[in-house]
Amino acid sequence: MLKQLRELYSLLTKQQRRQLLRLQILIIGMALAQIAGVVAIGPFMAVVGDMSKLQGDGWLAMAYSASGLQSPRAFLSLLGAMVLGVLLMAALLSIYTSWRLALYSARVGAELSSRLYRYYLYQPWLFHSNYNTSGLTAKVSAEVQRVTIKIINPAMELNAKLVMVSLMTLAIFLYNPLVAIVGVVVFFGTYLLLYQTVRRFLISNGKRISKAQSKRFKLMSEGFGGIKDLLLLHRQENFTSRFDDACNSIARGEGVTQGLSDAPRYAIELVAFGSVIVLVLYLLNLYDGNLGAILPALSIYALAGFKMLPGFQKIYTSLTKIRGNLAAYNVIRDDLIASRDESKNSAVAVSDTQTSAPITPWVPQQDIKLEDVVFDYPGTRALALDGLTLTIPVNKMVAIVGSSGSGKSTAIDLLLGLIEPRQGHVLIDGVPLTQENIRQWQAGVGFVPQQIFLSDASILENVAFAIERKDIDVERVKEALRMAQLDDLLDRFPEGLETHIGERGVQISGGQRQRLGIARALYQHAKVLVFDEATSALDGITERRVMEDIKHFSGQMTVVMIAHRLATVKDCDIIYMLEGGRVTDAGTYDELASRNHTFQMMANL
Numbered sequence: 001m002l003k004q005l006r007e008l009y010s011l012l013t014k015q016q017r018r019q020l021l022r023l024q025i026l027i028i029g030m031a032l033a034q035i036a037g038v039v040a041i042g043p044f045m046a047v048v049g050d051m052s053k054l055q056g057d058g059w060l061a062m063a064y065s066a067s068g069l070q071s072p073r074a075f076l077s078l079l080g081a082m083v084l085g086v087l088l089m090a091a092l093l094s095i096y097t098s099w100r101l102a103l104y105s106a107r108v109g110a111e112l113s114s115r116l117y118r119y120y121l122y123q124p125w126l127f128h129s130n131y132n133t134s135g136l137t138a139k140v141s142a143e144v145q146r147v148t149i150k151i152i153n154p155a156m157e158l159n160a161k162l163v164m165v166s167l168m169t170l171a172i173f174l175y176n177p178l179v180a181i182v183g184v185v186v187f188f189g190t191y192l193l194l195y196q197t198v199r200r201f202l203i204s205n206g207k208r209i210s211k212a213q214s215k216r217f218k219l220m221s222e223g224f225g226g227i228k229d230l231l232l233l234h235r236q237e238n239f240t241s242r243f244d245d246a247c248n249s250i251a252r253g254e255g256v257t258q259g260l261s262d263a264p265r266y267a268i269e270l271v272a273f274g275s276v277i278v279l280v281l282y283l284l285n286l287y288d289g290n291l292g293a294i295l296p297a298l299s300i301y302a303l304a305g306f307k308m309l310p311g312f313q314k315i316y317t318s319l320t321k322i323r324g325n326l327a328a329y330n331v332i333r334d335d336l337i338a339s340r341d342e343s344k345n346s347a348v349a350v351s352d353t354q355t356s357a358p359i360t361p362w363v364p365q366q367d368i369k370l371e372d373v374v375f376d377y378p379g380t381r382a383l384a385l386d387g388l389t390l391t392i393p394v395n396k397m398v399a400i401v402g403s404s405g406s407g408k409s410t411a412i413d414l415l416l417g418l419i420e421p422r423q424g425h426v427l428i429d430g431v432p433l434t435q436e437n438i439r440q441w442q443a444g445v446g447f448v449p450q451q452i453f454l455s456d457a458s459i460l461e462n463v464a465f466a467i468e469r470k471d472i473d474v475e476r477v478k479e480a481l482r483m484a485q486l487d488d489l490l491d492r493f494p495e496g497l498e499t500h501i502g503e504r505g506v507q508i509s510g511g512q513r514q515r516l517g518i519a520r521a522l523y524q525h526a527k528v529l530v531f532d533e534a535t536s537a538l539d540g541i542t543e544r545r546v547m548e549d550i551k552h553f554s555g556q557m558t559v560v561m562i563a564h565r566l567a568t569v570k571d572c573d574i575i576y577m578l579e580g581g582r583v584t585d586a587g588t589y590d591e592l593a594s595r596n597h598t599f600q601m602m603a604n605l
Ligand SMILES: Nc1ncnc2c1ncn2[C@@H]1O[C@H](COP(=O)(O)OP(=O)(O)OP(=O)(O)O)[C@@H](O)[C@H]1O
Pocket: 129, 130, 377, 378, 380, 382, 383, 384, 402, 403, 404, 405, 406, 407, 408, 409, 410, 411
C-alpha cells in the first residue's frame, strides 16, 4: 500500500507537491494547537483540585498575584476562559485545516480526471481502435472519483491524524513516559490487530467493486447504444438483471468496506473505558490517593484521549478505505503514469494548436501512393496489409473494394496518417509522409466516415466541428453546406444555421447526415476527400443522390472511397480490388466487370 501511495505522490505536479508541503505545515500547526488545548486544562484543574496552590511561591501563585484579581474564584474563571480560548483557537484551526485538506484532495482528483481525459484524447488511432469507450469513460469518471474520495482524501486525513496522534503521544511521553507507552501499545495494538484481520477481505472486496463498476459502465453503454435492437427483441430484462447484479455487488462491497471501517469503534470504546479505570487506579497509587494531584493529570489524559481516540479511529478508517479501494488506483495506474510521462508532449501539442499560425494544407499536385506497404495490428499474427501498392492520381475518383477483412479500412487509415506502415511508404507527390509533415497533410484531407458523429449543437457548430464558436468562419460554413448540397436544409428551418441538431435537436435524415459529414470535410478546405463506406447505411435512392453529390467534386478534388456495393463505384476512374492485404486487380468498372471473375460475383453480374 505504501508503494502505491508513494507512486501516487510521484504523480502529483510540482505545484501540487508545493501545496502539499504547505498543508503539511498547517497540519503540524493544527496538532500543536490541539496539544496546547490539552495542556492548558492542567493548571485549571490543578487549581480546582487544590485552591491552596494560589498561595505560596509556585508559578500559579505568581500568576494569581500578577493578575491583580482579588478572589481565587475570579482567577479560576479567568483560567477557565483562557483554556476555552486555546481550545477555540485549536478548533478553528482544525476546521480550516480540514477544509483545506478536503479542497486539496478534490482538486487533485479533478486534475487527475482532466489529465486522463487529455491523455486519452491525444492517443493515436491504434489505441482507440483497441479500446471500448465505456472502459475509458469509467476510468475518467468513476475510477478517478473513487481514487479521489476513497484514497486521496483518506490519505490526507490519515496524514493529519498521524501527525496529531504522534505529537500528542510525544507530549504525553514528556509528561509521563509510562502512560504514553502503555496507551500507544494498547490502542495501536488493538487497531493493528483488527486491521490485520480484515485486510485480506478488504483487498478482495475492492477488486470486486472495480470489476462490477466496469461491468456497469459496459452495460450502460451497450444498453443505450443498442436500444433499438433491445426494444425490438424485448431483451431489456437481460440487461437490467445483469445491471442489478452489478449494482448489488457494488453496494455489498461498499457497504462491507464501510462496515469494516466503523466496526472497531465499539471495540475501542470498551478498551478506552477499561483504560480509564486502570489509569485512575494507577494515578491513585502514584499520588498516594491525593485527589488534588490526580485531577490535573487525569484531566490532561482524558482530554488527550478524547482528542486521540477519534484520531486513532480516523487512521484506521482511512487505512481500510485506502486498502479497500486500491484496486481503483490499479485500474488507472498505468494510464496515469503514462500520462505523466506524456504530459509535456501533450502540452507542446496543445500550445501548438492554440498558438501557432494556421497550418497550410498540403495539396497534392500529381498523385498519392501507397508503396509496398506492410502493416500488422499489435497482438495479431496475420498481416493486415501485405505489400500493398496503389496509386491515386489527383482529382480522380478512386475506389477500394474487396471482401470483409481484406484491408480496405487499414489502407484508408494509413492514407489519413492515423497509423504508420511497418514497411513501405505513403508518398504524396513522391514525398514520404512523416511525423514532421503529417499535420499539413491531414489539414488538407477531409474524412467522411460511415457513421457521422453529430454534436448536440447547432448546424453551424456541427459543420465547423470542435472549433470555438467565436472562431467559426460563418461564410465558410455556408459555402461548405452549399457544396454539400445542404442549403435546402437551412431553408427548411427558421433558425437556419443556428438550428439545433444532434441528440436533443431536430432530427435529420440519413442522407442529410451524410452530406453534413461531407460539409464538415469541405469546411477544412479539403482537396482530398476520403469516404469510408460513407453511403453504405443509406437506402438505394439516397445513396445515389449522395453519390451524385460526390461526383460533382470529380475533376476538382481527389476522391477516395471504400464501398461494399459495387454500384456505388460505377463512375470511379480506378477501382482497386483488395484481397489478403494486397491489390489483386485494378481498372475501371467495365474493365473489371469484363475480366475479373471475383468482381463479377461481387457485382452480381
Ligand atoms: N484494431 C484492430 N486490431 C487488430 N486487428 C485488426 C484491427 N482492425 C482490423 N484488424 C484486422 O486487420 C485485417 C484488415 O482489416 P480491415 O478493417 O482493414 O478490413 P476491411 O477490408 O476494411 O474489412 P471490412 O470491410 O469488414 O471493414 C482484418 O483481418 C482485421 O481483423
